[in-house]
Amino acid sequence: MNFKSNIKKSNIITYILCFIVCSFSFSQNNWDKADEIINQLNPVNSFLNTSYLITDFGAKGDGKTPCKLAFDNAITTCSDNGGGTIIVTKGDYFMNGPLVLKSNVHIELKAGAILNFSTNENDYLPAVITRWEGTELYNFSPLIYAYQVKNIAITGKGTINGNGSKNFASWKNLQAADKKTLRKMGKENVPVYKRVFGEGHKLRPGFFEPFGCTNVRIEGITILDSPFWVLHPIYCNNVIIRDVTVISNNPNNDGCDPESSTNVLIEDCNFITGDDAIAIKSGRDNDAWRVGQPSENIVIRNCVFSSKINGVCIGSEISGGVRNVFIENIKIPKSSNAIYFKSNLDRGGYIENIYVRNITAGSVASSLIRFEPNYKGEHSAFHPTKFKNFMIENITCKESNQTGFYLAGFEELPIENILLKDIFIEKSVSDYSLKKGKNIVFDNVSINGKS
Numbered sequence: 001m002n003f004k005s006n007i008k009k010s011n012i013i014t015y016i017l018c019f020i021v022c023s024f025s026f027s028q029n030n031w032d033k034a035d036e037i038i039n040q041l042n043p044v045n046s047f048l049n050t051s052y053l054i055t056d057f058g059a060k061g062d063g064k065t066p067c068k069l070a071f072d073n074a075i076t077t078c079s080d081n082g083g084g085t086i087i088v089t090k091g092d093y094f095m096n097g098p099l100v101l102k103s104n105v106h107i108e109l110k111a112g113a114i115l116n117f118s119t120n121e122n123d124y125l126p127a128v129i130t131r132w133e134g135t136e137l138y139n140f141s142p143l144i145y146a147y148q149v150k151n152i153a154i155t156g157k158g159t160i161n162g163n164g165s166k167n168f169a170s171w172k173n174l175q176a177a178d179k180k181t182l183r184k185m186g187k188e189n190v191p192v193y194k195r196v197f198g199e200g201h202k203l204r205p206g207f208f209e210p211f212g213c214t215n216v217r218i219e220g221i222t223i224l225d226s227p228f229w230v231l232h233p234i235y236c237n238n239v240i241i242r243d244v245t246v247i248s249n250n251p252n253n254d255g256c257d258p259e260s261s262t263n264v265l266i267e268d269c270n271f272i273t274g275d276d277a278i279a280i281k282s283g284r285d286n287d288a289w290r291v292g293q294p295s296e297n298i299v300i301r302n303c304v305f306s307s308k309i310n311g312v313c314i315g316s317e318i319s320g321g322v323r324n325v326f327i328e329n330i331k332i333p334k335s336s337n338a339i340y341f342k343s344n345l346d347r348g349g350y351i352e353n354i355y356v357r358n359i360t361a362g363s364v365a366s367s368l369i370r371f372e373p374n375y376k377g378e379h380s381a382f383h384p385t386k387f388k389n390f391m392i393e394n395i396t397c398k399e400s401n402q403t404g405f406y407l408a409g410f411e412e413l414p415i416e417n418i419l420l421k422d423i424f425i426e427k428s429v430s431d432y433s434l435k436k437g438k439n440i441v442f443d444n445v446s447i448n449g450k451s
Contacts, residue, residue, distance in 0.1 A: 030355055030391065034326035037297045041265055042238050044153050044217035047106045050084030052077065054093075061091015063116065068097040068123075078105050083151065088113045088158060097123040101146040101154075101210070109158025109221055117143045117160070119167040124205055127198030131234050131259060133179070134284030134317030135186035136291075137195040142209035143227070152210065153217040161224045162207050162248070168227030169250035174202040186287035204228035204252070210236050219243055230273070231256040235293060239264045249274035249308065257281055260293040260320050266300045276313040276340075277305030277332075282320030285346045294321035294349075304331045311335040311361070315342035316375045318385060319349040326355045333362040338397065340367075342375040343385035350386035361397040368397045368425055370406040371415050387415040393422050400428040404447045409436035420445055 052074050055061075059070035074086050083104025090112030097118065101107075109115070118124075127138040128145060143162050146152055154160075178201045185195050197203050207226040210216050212235040219242040223230060226248040233239045239261060246255045246269070255271035258264045259281040271277040282288060282295045295318075305311045311332035314322050332338045338361040341351055361368055369392060373385055387409065397404075404425045409415035416438040423445045431447045434440065445451065 031326065033324060034299050034355070037263060037299055037324075037326070038265060041240060041263060042215050044151060044215045044238070044240060047104060047151070047153070048082050048084045050078075050081065052084060052086045054086055054088045059093055061089070061093050061113070063092035064094055066096040067093045068095055068099075071095070071099055075100070075102050075105050079103055088115070088156075092116060094118070095143075096120075098141040099144045100141075101144070101149060101152045103149040104151045106153040106155065109154065109156035109160070111157040113156070113158035115158070115160045117162050119163050121167065122199070125199055127196060129192065130206065130209055130211060131283065132182060132203050134259070134281060134319070135182050135287045136192045137182055137185075137197055137203075138192075139197045139201075139203050140205040142206040142232070144208040146210040146213050146216075148212040149210075150213065151215045152213065153219070154221060155217065155219040157220055159222045159224060162226045164204075164225045164227035164248070164250050168204045171202040171204050172251040175204070178203050183284075187285055189286055189290060206230075206232045208232065209234060210239075212236065214238055216240070217242070221245075222247070224248060226250060226253050228252055229254045229257050232259060233261045233264070234259045236261040237263055241266045241269060243268045245269070246271045246273060248272070251275070254279045255305070255307075258295050258298055259283065259317070260288075260291065260295055262296050264295075264298040266298075267302050269303045271303070272306045274308050276310040277307040277335075278311070279313045279315070280322050280325060281315070281317040282322055282349065284317045285319050285348075288317070288319035289348065292320060294323060296321075296323045298325045300325075300327045300330070302329045304333070305335070306333050307335045309336050310340045311338045313337070313340040313342065314351050314354070315340075316344060316347065318343055318351060319347045321349045322351050323353045325353070327359075328356070329358045331360045334364075335361070336365045337367050337370045338364050339369045339392065340372070341370070341387060341390075342372045344373070344375045345382055345384060347385050348383035350388070352386065352388040354390045356390075356392040357394045359395040361395065363399045364397060364401065366400075366402045367406040368395065368400050368404050368423075369420070371408060371418075372406065373409060373415070384410050384413040386413060388417055390418045392418070392420050395423045397425045398427065400425055403430045403433055404428040405432035405434075407432070407434045407437055407440065409438075411436055414438040415440075419443065
């Protein structure tokens with residue numbers, strides 16, 4: 001629906017006057033914060049100069065010998081001795097269970113090294129604490145897991161194959177009952193220790209989930225065929241994801257979901273995903289209000305995101321809040337929405353202080369830029385999310401098959417302080433849809449060749 005006709009003249013005057021306010025509030029100084037975040041990051045590269053060959057612990061790269069025990073022993077030995085690097089040489093290593101990281105351990109996957117994970121769900125028991133679509137529970141272990149550890153890294157030119165399409169991906173069609181139960185538990189604040197899923201249930205495990213960890217680095221590797229969300233740091237501080245390739249097109253295969261995490265850098269990555277390339281989150285509804293931990297201080301730059309759904313997304317699980325996010329120099333060849341901010345009436349929370357620049361989009365099925373505060377959900381209450389302070393500039397788009405911009409708020413809580421500057425859409429079915437906005441500025445915006 002197009003709401004242009006609903007904008008009154010008085011509102012237009014307000015938008016013109018607020019141009020001065022928005023232009024003054026948003027400046028290059030805001031981007032200095034991004035530099036501060038990056039400069040203060042721990043590079044996670046100071047490990048003891050001690051190396052361990054995985055083959056010395058009994059691992060064989062023959063594609064059939066179970067290697068989980070060898071990795072467990074190598075990781076424990078390395079960590080207990082103060083840390084170092086575990087070298088995984090060329091070969092096909094069958095992982096008959098999760099890779100569980102411990103403090104001060106760096107795993108280096110050499111070129112030609114492949115970790116092939118089991119498709120047997122029983123290999124990922126016992127259940128471990130994690131979050132599933134924003135609600136805490138005990139579930140099947142992620143393929144790679146870490147719990148409250150420090151200084152961990154996986155790097156190199158090797159490959160990790162989750163083989164999700166061979167079993168777990170099909171659970172998408174079997175999860176409805178478990179999902180409903182978990183949602184109810186979260187809403188009713190059932191103690192987490194009672195939210196035990198795993199064996200006999202059908203909630204898909206994630207690929208890589210460090211939980212409550214400090215100083216995490218993933219660099220250089222290629223990830224294939226994830227069961228569910230791919231890179232999913234939860235309650236983490238100081239996370240670097242660099243030069244990572246993700247090729248995974250199963251349902252809900254988000255490339256990276258920083259959730260309730262702080263000081264995150266995602267750069268030089270190439271994601272080809274079955275769902276959002278990036279989806280920043282902070283938990284769902286009552287369960288996230290209980291925890292009260294936002295995602296903040298996140299920089300995403302110099303990446304290529306090819307997604308079946310959205311390019312860069314914030315939401316919809318944002319009940320803990322998201323703030324101070326900087327996104328620049330991104331190519332999005334094809335997506336549903338290129339830049340998407342979403343929530344719904346169950347979430348509450350906020351999305352604020354978001355800065356986006358230098359984006360090149362190809363074809364978008366829905367909108368180039370979309371603000372949607374009433375995304376699908378249970379709608380059991382009226383807890384609108386605060387959308388405030390967005391600076392989005394220097395963006396080009398070849399084609400939008402619905403509308404260039406979709407911006408919607410509520411009478412009780414309008415979206416506010418949004419500057420859209422130097423944006424050019426060559427072709428779009430319609431230009432924009434606007435409802436309940438305050439201090440919205442279009443500055444040098446062109447759609448279908450018209451300002």
